[in-house]
Amino acid sequence: MTDFQLISFILLWVVILIEGVLLFLLYRHVGLVYINRWKGLPQGSKAPEFSAFDPQGEKLSFENILMTNLNLLIFGSLSCPSCNNLLQSEELTSYLATNSISGYFLINSDKGNSGSYPIETYKREGEGYLRILTIAADTFRSYLVKGTPFVYILNRQGMVLAGGGVGEGPDQVVKLLGQVSQVNVK
Numbered sequence: 001m002t003d004f005q006l007i008s009f010i011l012l013w014v015v016i017l018i019e020g021v022l023l024f025l026l027y028r029h030v031g032l033v034y035i036n037r038w039k040g041l042p043q044g045s046k047a048p049e050f051s052a053f054d055p056q057g058e059k060l061s062f063e064n065i066l067m068t069n070l071n072l073l074i075f076g077s078l079s080c081p082s083c084n085n086l087l088q089s090e091e092l093t094s095y096l097a098t099n100s101i102s103g104y105f106l107i108n109s110d111k112g113n114s115g116s117y118p119i120e121t122y123k124r125e126g127e128g129y130l131r132i133l134t135i136a137a138d139t140f141r142s143y144l145v146k147g148t149p150f151v152y153i154l155n156r157q158g159m160v161l162a163g164g165g166v167g168e169g170p171d172q173v174v175k176l177l178g179q180v181s182q183v184n185v186k
Helices: 003-039 081-087 090-098 137-142 170-185
Strands: 071-076 102-108 130-135 150-154 160-165
Touching: 071 081, 071 170, 081 102, 081 130, 081 170, 090 102, 090 130, 090 170, 102 137, 150 170, 160 170
Parallel strands: 071 102, 102 130
Antiparallel strands: 071 150, 150 160
């Protein structure tokens, strides 16, 4: 092997190592940038205010939505099977009624900030049920919701107590509510 070949062989390995380090740093940077977007808003942060519309088209303010000490916001879609499981769950609605927790199922409005959704099949009477409200698409973005169903538990002041994806079903939501209830009682 000549000196030229030896030097080019060593330089080739140096370039490969530098590229490996740079690639590692790039992947790390991308992971750090996007990790919080999938987890939603940080716990303890103030949730962005929004307005919503009930099925009759009546506008509800953020203060009217946060009526109880714990408020469950489920960001979902009526075409999502996991979302429908949450919406129709007797276990979840019973837990909400028993523990005096307001529950809302928030769906993206096709019409921006006004109008209502054809949701007659989901109407229920009584306390503890999930009220379906339509919200603007930018609310999904401001709450960092990338996939549905995604829940937030907020207190009356609009602080985020917990949040995350709940594709596993109603049991996961009830467990999360139970954990938050225990912390807030202490």
